Amino acid sequence: MTLQAAVTIVAEVEPGRVDDLRTVLGSMTGDAAGNPVLPFGALPGVHFARLLLLDETVDLDGASLPARLVYLSDVDGSAARHLGALVAAGGDGLDRVFGACRGYPPTATPGGRLAFLRAHLSRPDAAYVNTVGRTSRQILEEAALRDEIEGFLDGRDWSGSDPGEVRAAIADLVASRADLQWARRAASGLGLVGQLRLWTERIALVVLGLLLLPVLLVALPVLLVMVRIHERREARQQINDPSSVLGGRPVAEREDLVTQNPFSAVGFVKPGRFRRLTLTVLLRVVDVASRQIYNHGQLAGIRTIHFARWFFLDDKRRVLFASNYDGSLESYMDDFIDKVAWGLNAVFGNGVGYPPTRWLVFGGANDEQKFKEFLRSHQLPTQVWYSAYPRLTAVNVENNAQIRAGVASAPGSAKEVEAWLARL
C-alpha cells in the first residue's frame, strides 16, 4: 500500500546568505535530476520536487518577513522515509542548500541534517494528488509498456484483423517478455490498508456531517451574510499588496520547456480573523475532498494537474500554492476559469488582490483578465524543479494505466476489447 506524501520544508534564510543560495540554486536549475548538489533523479519514489526562494519582504502592516527557502516534493510513502533518503542521497549537497538557513548545524552529520529537515517539516494545509496510490515507479513502468506495445503495433498492418486477434497478439507479446511480466498482474493500487484509511475517514466524515448538520443549517446563512458583508467592505478598501510583482519574465523564461510546468505562487490573506478562519476551513475541505472525491484523475473536472498543495506561511498571513500541471500557463488558467471558477473564488478569493467575489463563489475568476493578472503577478520563479516523468501528461499517465489494466485482466466483451484498443 502506498499513499503519497506532500513533503513540505520551510526554513528561514540567513540575511547575508540569500545571494549565495541563489547562486547554488541557479547551478541546479538546468539539471534537477542529475546536478551534483542534490540529484533528485537518484531519490526513490519521487514524482516531483522543487526548491523555491522567497525573497525578504514586508507584510500588509509593513512588518518585515525574512527570506525563506521552501523545499517541496511529492513522494510515494511517508515523509519520514523521504527525509531519510534525502539525507542519504544528498549528503553534503544538503549543506550547500540548507547551510544558508537559520538553525542548520555548522558541522553537519547525517544525523544533524536529518534533525534539521525534521524540525522544519510541516504538513501542507491541503494537498491534491491526481491519482491517490499510483506510484512513480508504476507510472514509469506503464509508460514503458505502452511504448513497447505501440512499437509492436507499428511493425504490422492490422487492417482486416479482428479486434480479438490484435488483443491476443499484444497479450502474447507481453507474455513472451521476461521484463514485462509485472504487467500481467493488476497494479497494487491503494491496497487494503490504504482503502481502510480512506474508508475510516469517509465514515468519520459522514458521522461528523450528520452530527453537525443542524448546526450547519443554522450557521450557513449567517456565514454567507458575513462573507458578503466582508466582500462589500473589502471592495471599498485599497490594500497595498507587497506580494504582487509583475515579474513575469523570469518565470516565463523557465516555462514551457517540456510537457509539464511547475506553478508556484504566494499571496497575502486578506486582513482580519474572519478571512483567516474561512480560508483555514476551506483548505481543510479541499484537503479532504482531494482524498475522498477528487482522488482519481481529476480535480473538479481539471485533468491536467498531477499534484498541488496549499500551505500557510507566517502565522497564516501568507499562503503558498504550488502545483505541477500539463501544458501552457494560459491553458491552465483558462481551465481554471472554465471549470472551477467557483472553487477558485472560494479559496483564492480570501487573498489580497483577487478580483472581487460575490457570495464567496460568484464573480472573481469570471473576470478573466483580472484573474490572470492576479495569478501572473503572484507567481514565483521556481528555481529548481524536478519531474520523474516530464514528458507525460496526467491524461497520458491515466491512459497508460488503463492499457496495463487491459493487459492484466481477461479479454472481456467485444465492445470492451474495442474500447481498450482505442487507447493505443
Add this chain to the structure above:
Amino acid sequence: MPATVDARDVQGLVSRGYGGLPYARFTLLSVGPADAARAWLRDLAGRVAPADRSRPPSAVNVAFTWSGLRALDPPPAALQGFPVELREGITEAHRTRILGDAGPSAPETWDWGGPGSPTVDALLLVFAGDAGALSTLAAEELAAATGHGLTALRRLETTPLGTPNREHFGFADGISQPTVAGLHPAGRPADTVAAGEFVLGYPNEYGYRTPRPVLPPSADPGGLLPKDPDGGGPDLGMNGTYLVLRQIAQDVGGFWAYLDRATRTAGGASSREAQIALAARWIGRWPGGAPLVASPDRDDPAMATLNDFAYHDVDPHGLRCPLGAHIRRAHPRDSLDPSPGTERSIAVDRRHRLIRRGRSYGPPATREPAAGADEPARGLHFISLSANISRQFEFLQQTWLNNPKFAGLYDDADVIVGRAAEGGASFTIQGQPVRRRLVDVPRFTTVRGGAYFFMPGLRALRYLGREGAGGVGA
C-alpha cells in the same frame, strides 16, 4: 441582445476578407520623422476602408507594430494600456518558444521581422479587383507614404484568389470563420462569437471588455476618440483589433513526395488516391473542402463549403476525422473538455477563435511533386485578427497546434503548421481494429517572417495622426 459594433469606425478587414477583390499586396513600412508620419496618417485615414461598406471597388487598411506606434510619438498616456504581447512582439524569447519558431523557423533566420532585419513599424494592406488596379493603387499609396518619410521595407505579394480558393497544398481554405455578433448578419449560433473577441471596446465571451488603452480626458482635448463605455475616458482601443502576420513558406514538393513514400503499396506502386486520402486526414477536409467527419471516404462537391458540423456525437474517437487533424485542432468545436458534445464545450472553443484574412503567395502549385526541380517560393501570408493575441492566436498555436498531447495524444503535433519543442512528429490515424501511426513525419512549412500589429479604428487613426501633438508636450 449583443452590442452593435460601430462598423463605420472599424477597418474593413475585420468584417470581410475582400473575396471580391482577388488581388492584394501587403507592404511593410518603416516610419521616419513623427510629424511627417502623422500627416500621412491623417490623410490616409480618409482613404481607409471602413467595415460598413459592402463590396468596395478597392480597399486600403493599415496597422502598426509597437515600435510604429511609438514612432508616431503619441502622448505617453496613449502607450500605457497596450498588452504585453504587442509590446514585446512576436520574437521575444518565450513567445518564440511557445509558437514553436525554432530551427529553420527561428526568427534569426527570417526574411523579415527577425532580430537581424530592419524594424517593421507599419503594415499597409491594399486590395483591388484586378492586377492593374492593384499596381496603380499600391503605387499611389506607397508614394503617399514615402512622400512622408516612410520607407518600404518589403513588399509581400499575394497569389490572386481563385475560385474555389485553394492553398498551395491543394486544399480549400478559409471555410470556417466566426460570425461576429453585432457586426455580421446573424449566423449559426455555434459560430457566432461576441464582438469583443475581435473588436476592442465591446464585451467579449466572458462578458468583459478586453483591456485596451483608455486615456485620461486631458490626452484627447479635441474629442477625436470614442468614449470608453465603462469609464467615459477617450478610448484609443475602441473599434480596433490586433493583427498577427506570419509568412509561412510551404514545401509543396516535399509534401507530395512524403505522401507518395508513405502510401506506396508493398509492391512499390504509387497511388494518387491514397496520397490525397492521407493528406485529407492531416487536414480534416478533402481538397474540395468536404469535411472528413461528414464524408470520411471520399471528397464530395456537395459538401465543399459545409461548416455546420460537430465532432462529438458522430466521431468522438476520431475514426472519421483523426483527433490530430489540422481543422480538428484549430477549431475543435464540441470535442474538448468540459463535457464534449455540449454547449459548455463549444463555449470553450468560442474563446479561442480567430478571424483569418491570410492570402497565399507564389505561383499556384501543381499536385505533381517536382522531382529535384527548384521550386519557386510559395506559401501563405497568414493573417489573424483577434482582441487578445495571447488567449486567441498564441493559445491556438501553442496549446492546440504545437502541443503533441492535444486531445489525449502522446506525440502528435499538427502536421501542417505545428512544431513541438521536442518530438511531436507522429501522426495517429485512429481506426479499427487498431490505429495506424506514422512516425517521423517531416514538417512541410517554415515561418519566414512575422509581427504583431495593432489595427486601430478609424477615429483612433485620426487621433494617432493628429497635428502637432507630440508626446513631449502632452
